[in-house]
Amino acid sequence: MSILEVNHIEKHFGATQVLNDISFSLEKGQALSIIGSSGSGKTTLLRCLNFLEKPNGGTISVNGNVIFDAADPATQNEKEIRKKRLHFGLVFQNFNLFPQYTALQNVTLARELLAKERDSESREAIEAAGRELLAQMGLADRAGHYPHQLSGGQQQRVAIARALALHPDILCFDEPTSALDPELTGEVLRVIRELAEQNTTMIIVTHEMAFARDVADQVIFMDGGVIVEQGDPRDVIDHPREERTRQFLARYSEN
Amino acid sequence: MLLNVTLSLLEGFGTTLKLFFLTLVFSLPLGLLISFGTMSRITPLRGLIKTVVWVVRGSPLLLQILIIFYGPGLLFDLPLLPRFTAALLSFVINYSCYFSEIYRGGIQSVPKGQSEAGEVLGMTKSQIFFKVTLLQVIKRIVPPMGNEFITLVKDTALVRVIAVYEIIWMGESYIKKGMIWPLFYTAVFYLAFNGILTLLFGWLEKKLNYFR
Numbered sequence A: 001m002s003i004l005e006v007n008h009i010e011k012h013f014g015a016t017q018v019l020n021d022i023s024f025s026l027e028k029g030q031a032l033s034i035i036g037s038s039g040s041g042k043t044t045l046l047r048c049l050n051f052l053e054k055p056n057g058g059t060i061s062v063n064g065n066v067i068f069d070a071a072d073p074a075t076q077n078e079k080e081i082r083k084k085r086l087h088f089g090l091v092f093q094n095f096n097l098f099p100q101y102t103a104l105q106n107v108t109l110a111r112e113l114l115a116k117e118r119d120s121e122s123r124e125a126i127e128a129a130g131r132e133l134l135a136q137m138g139l140a141d142r143a144g145h146y147p148h149q150l151s152g153g154q155q156q157r158v159a160i161a162r163a164l165a166l167h168p169d170i171l172c173f174d175e176p177t178s179a180l181d182p183e184l185t186g187e188v189l190r191v192i193r194e195l196a197e198q199n200t201t202m203i204i205v206t207h208e209m210a211f212a213r214d215v216a217d218q219v220i221f222m223d224g225g226v227i228v229e230q231g232d233p234r235d236v237i238d239h240p241r242e243e244r245t246r247q248f249l250a251r252y253s254e255n
Numbered sequence B: 001m002l003l004n005v006t007l008s009l010l011e012g013f014g015t016t017l018k019l020f021f022l023t024l025v026f027s028l029p030l031g032l033l034i035s036f037g038t039m040s041r042i043t044p045l046r047g048l049i050k051t052v053v054w055v056v057r058g059s060p061l062l063l064q065i066l067i068i069f070y071g072p073g074l075l076f077d078l079p080l081l082p083r084f085t086a087a088l089l090s091f092v093i094n095y096s097c098y099f100s101e102i103y104r105g106g107i108q109s110v111p112k113g114q115s116e117a118g119e120v121l122g123m124t125k126s127q128i129f130f131k132v133t134l135l136q137v138i139k140r141i142v143p144p145m146g147n148e149f150i151t152l153v154k155d156t157a158l159v160r161v162i163a164v165y166e167i168i169w170m171g172e173s174y175i176k177k178g179m180i181w182p183l184f185y186t187a188v189f190y191l192a193f194n195g196i197l198t199l200l201f202g203w204l205e206k207k208l209n210y211f212r
Helices: A042-049 A078-087 A103-118 A123-136 A152-164 A182-197 A209-215 A233-238 A243-254 B002-038 B043-058 B061-076 B083-109 B112-120 B125-162 B167-172 B181-210
Strands: A004-013 A016-026 A031-035 A057-062 A065-069 A088-091 A170-174 A202-205 A218-223 A226-231
Touching (some): A031 A042, A042 A170, A078 A088, A103 A152, A103 B125, A123 A152, A182 A202, A182 A209, A209 A233, A218 A233, A218 A243, A226 A233, A226 A243, B002 B125, B002 B167, B043 B083, B061 B083, B083 B125, B112 B125, B125 B167, B125 B181, B167 B181
Parallel strands (some): A031 A202, A031 A218, A088 A170
Antiparallel strands (some): A057 A065
16 A cells, blocks of 8 residues: 555646646655656645645545545644644755754754643653754754754755654655755755665655656656656656656756 | 922833833733734734724824823713823723734744744644744844834823823923923933833843844
């Protein structure tokens, strides 16, 4: 059974159709890369999975349970959505760290709030887990730094640790290196690569073609709100079948 | 003489301070509520609250004090409110409308990504507001709030129009005795108090400088 199944997702903003009949599935432990030009709907798709946008049609299932069905309002209850979105983690293009908290507090805040509700974990346990995550990101010595004291690459790694702290089933990355100086993308990509090697289930929207090919088990090429081509990265990126994919990749290798 | 004047001005300044602090106690939270109203997704509610804010900010505070004090009696034959209460009520209404706009500006200037990050991390709306947004809003509104606090200190002088004996009233009473210096003396009180406020706000701004 697939960990994630997305069926016939539709999304429009007013008259503009942004996502059109998007369907795909993802196996546990696999990494999926979504490529495509700006405005192709990649980011909107991630935002739909994280309930930041509400699809106008289609269903989303995690571990075989339908967690969202556009036709069934019962699946869209605010309180339920809060719980369901914890299946997903999202790393934003602009990090969106909380500026008033240290790196460690950024990582632990949400988990502490959840623990308070459920009375599950102790503060100390959460903090220890947070430190461990930061160490895993190579940031053990930055735990007490505030976001503005960190480089973009370090901020993005804190953001990854923050998302991991809640143990999402599926971790989503929305162009995680697009806001970074070129010399800082490497450290972030390395961390994501390590996560892939540890079989973290991931969806990565990216413009880094070489990275997408290396890391992903599956690639989706989107254009104009539809999935044009999907499959093994060596097929899609090295031997695309569709003309539109070819054009996109050709423009890429020119740059 | 100096002692006598000082004591009587202090008495007036006590009223001034009481009005200042009580106005803040009520209008700071009320302003936040009003700001939520002006950002409400419910169009009629938003329209209504925006209209109220427009009326209150668009008309003189002096006029509002007069209407709140004399209005109930002349229009509806109700008993007059105690003078200080009427003064306080006008100030709370007036200042909460000003504060609401400052809050709104502060809240809307926090990037949307902040609340989205909170949402994605499974926080509730109120957790996002109190744990993520609020401190960032406070940081942004400290400078305009400082302005508003200082204006409030000076605006309290308006309540003399319904014979609430604040400090300038006290100072002015010496004119009849041919003395102008007590009036100048009142300014010392204002300057000293506003000096303290300025320092306090400067300290707060510095305190919040640990993040950006």
